Amino acid sequence: MFNDIGLPELAAIIVLGMLVFGPDKLPKVIQDVMRTIRKIREFSESAKQDIRKELGPEFKDFEFEDLNPKTFLRKQLENDDLGLKEIRNGFDLKKEMAEVADAVHSYDTDPAPSALPSASGSSSAAPGGRVDMTKKPASPGRDDRPPFDADAT
Template sequence: MFNDIGPLELVALIVLAVLVFGPDKLPKVIQDVTRTIRKIREFSESAKSDIREELGPEFKDFEFEDLNPKTFIRKQLDNEDLGLKEIRNGFDLKKEMAEVTDAVHSRESDTSSASSAGAAGSSGGRIDMTKKPETPDPDDRPPFDADAT
């Protein structure tokens, strides 16, 4: 329950509890807190058993931890009946990404070489800032969509 509390934090909590409740009331407060935690756990366990009884005999081995999506996926991936290990091992994600990257880079180099060959005097795909920018044709406007505005 308190796995992420360090020793310094625990000492700080104890000192704070002694200051707030005092050394004479502190044991009674600790007993009350532990009793409350115990009752909450008992209530939780009885609720779980009631739900298992209501679900019927086919859900006797049902665990509420299985409702956590990470736990559910982990159990399903470990299940041999589904054959998911073969699917997971059937493709190499790094290899697929490398192929896609190579395809994109080759396409970019093809388009840059075609544009540099078509434009005489252009220096490696750079924009010539001395030329005046082309003005768009007023008849060549994008379509207007009244619903989109």
């Protein structure tokens, strides 16, 4: 419950308790707090036992910690009924990417059946079906405007 409280935090709590309650009342306040924490723990344990009893014998191995998503996933991945380890070990991302890159490069080296014309009517395709992205397209002049479409405006 208080696993993340270190020595500096504990010292600060003690000093603050001494200032607020004084050295006379501090031991009684600590006893009251401990008694309250003990009662809360007993209440939660009895509630857990009641829930287990109501669920029946089918859920005798049920643990409330399993309701935490991280714990649930860790337990399911350790179980590995689905064969996830085989899938994870059989998948090689570098190999898959190399195959995709090879397929793309072999497609680029095949001659293209026809080059697509650009807006100005000239072909901007380089040999081998590649589009030369280093060349800037010719800026359209006044005569190269697309036709006016009244429905589009």
